[in-house]
Amino acid sequence: MAFTLPDLPYDHDALEPYVDARTMQIHHGKHHQGYTNKLNNAIEGTKWERMPAEDILSHIDEVPNDIRTAVRNNGGGYVNHKLFWTVMSPDGGGAPSGALAEAIEDTFGSFDAFKETFSSTAGSQFGSGWGWLVVDDDGNLHVYSTPNQDSPYMKGHTPILGVDVWEHAYYLHYQNKRGDYLSNWWNVVNWDQVAANYAEATS
Amino acid sequence: MSNQPEASVGRRRVLKSLALGAAGLSLTGLTACQDSESDSAAAVSLVTTLGQSTYPFEVPPLPYAPDALQPAIDAETMRLHHGAHHQGYTDKLNAALADASDLHDVPLRDLLADLEQVPTSIREAVRNNGGGYYNHALFWPSMRAEPEGPSQALTAVLREAFGGVDAFKEQFTAAALDVFGSGWAWLARAPNGALRIVQTPNQDTPLAQGLLPVLGIDVWEHAYYLNYQNRRAAYVEAWWDVVNWQQVEANLPSEQR
Ligand SMILES: [Fe+2]
Ligand SMILES: [Fe+2]
Numbered sequence: 001m002a003f004t005l006p007d008l009p010y011d012h013d014a015l016e017p018y019v020d021a022r023t024m025q026i027h028h029g030k031h032h033q034g035y036t037n038k039l040n041n042a043i044e045g046t047k048w049e050r051m052p053a054e055d056i057l058s059h060i061d062e063v064p065n066d067i068r069t070a071v072r073n074n075g076g077g078y079v080n081h082k083l084f085w086t087v088m089s090p091d092g093g094g095a096p097s098g099a100l101a102e103a104i105e106d107t108f109g110s111f112d113a114f115k116e117t118f119s120s121t122a123g124s125q126f127g128s129g130w131g132w133l134v135v136d137d138d139g140n141l142h143v144y145s146t147p148n149q150d151s152p153y154m155k156g157h158t159p160i161l162g163v164d165v166w167e168h169a170y171y172l173h174y175q176n177k178r179g180d181y182l183s184n185w186w187n188v189v190n191w192d193q194v195a196a197n198y199a200e201a202t203s
Numbered sequence: 204m205s206n207q208p209e210a211s212v213g214r215r216r217v218l219k220s221l222a223l224g225a226a227g228l229s230l231t232g233l234t235a236c237q238d239s240e241s242d243s244a245a246a247v248s249l250v251t252t253l254g255q256s257t258y259p260f261e262v263p264p265l266p267y268a269p270d271a272l273q274p275a276i277d278a279e280t281m282r283l284h285h286g287a288h289h290q291g292y293t294d295k296l297n298a299a300l301a302d303a304s305d306l307h308d309v310p311l312r313d314l315l316a317d318l319e320q321v322p323t324s325i326r327e328a329v330r331n332n333g334g335g336y337y338n339h340a341l342f343w344p345s346m347r348a349e350p351e352g353p354s355q356a357l358t359a360v361l362r363e364a365f366g367g368v369d370a371f372k373e374q375f376t377a378a379a380l381d382v383f384g385s386g387w388a389w390l391a392r393a394p395n396g397a398l399r400i401v402q403t404p405n406q407d408t409p410l411a412q413g414l415l416p417v418l419g420i421d422v423w424e425h426a427y428y429l430n431y432q433n434r435r436a437a438y439v440e441a442w443w444d445v446v447n448w449q450q451v452e453a454n455l456p457s458e459q460r
Binding site: 127 | 287424428
């Protein structure tokens, strides 16, 4: 059973002006499609085909040597982008409420302090990578970044919010100004989805 | 004032750089420089001159107009790449080193070849931005508009090492396409003289692997995204049209040319 590229939950231009339509088209239709195809090629005919991609990543050490790097890179690319589309929305922005808001305040001091930590963490990931808000085994929140397509699932953590800081995520519109991309990106963060991810990860 | 890596450095300066002693490089390089054809005479080993440069570092000027490499590389990409990215690495490298006065006289090559000597508080910044400074300074002169093909001598070197110029290009291209994420592919020279194709992630340099870079291609997405987007293969293919083979040859130690 091959993995398929999930549909975007909104139109390509829905996140304008913060994320431009052309970037969305290429990012989803080329980059995410590419990771999907390469993941399928890597695991074709193996037992890993029958496992959710997130579970493959949490067991990455058990994946045979000859396909491990391909699975790590493309499985990561598949899962990371799958989450990424859903944590953005044209109706996004603002701030979380409820249990997630409380947990963020408890962990980071305030929502603004969290945003600052998250932005600077993602902003200073050198090269390609992601910035994350994750839930660990004990239900605690953490912010960190990962290089390339490495996934928090590889550490046994559940990502509930992620931002892509590969240059392909912003270069057409922002060029070298990653900081501008990151500050604008908060306008499209889908906090309802992040809250649902948090509830599921802590249940 | 740091040594500015330039494509056309005066002969006196070449002498000075070489006399300062680049590890493993022979002084007979000067003779080779004088005797070779006009184009190769203008190209001096950037690996030598750049490696000698010290704090504070300055972005070397582009050796051609930003639109000179079109259609392989578009002018807007060149402007951003040189004026924003390379400038950014340079500024951050200088900022990282500003208070480390005992490193101000250490040649860039030695800094990057032995990062252990850099205090841990700034090691990552020097690794990333020093590498970014160095790699891009090598990159610009390794390209030119309407280049000549490799000389007979360089062709012979590539034939011996890789089976031929086409075989070399094929293996180098495969390495460039295979870099996952941001990084570089290189033709590099081992201390025993062997030529190898290697990859480095992000802005890591071959120097840190004990190798001297000879030719590198930037495969960070910023190097090609405006014009090629996700099609890195098309970028690499077009890039071969602007490779400055005379500079590649000049980057090899004279005994190898
Ligand atoms: Fe991406
Ligand atoms: Fe670059």
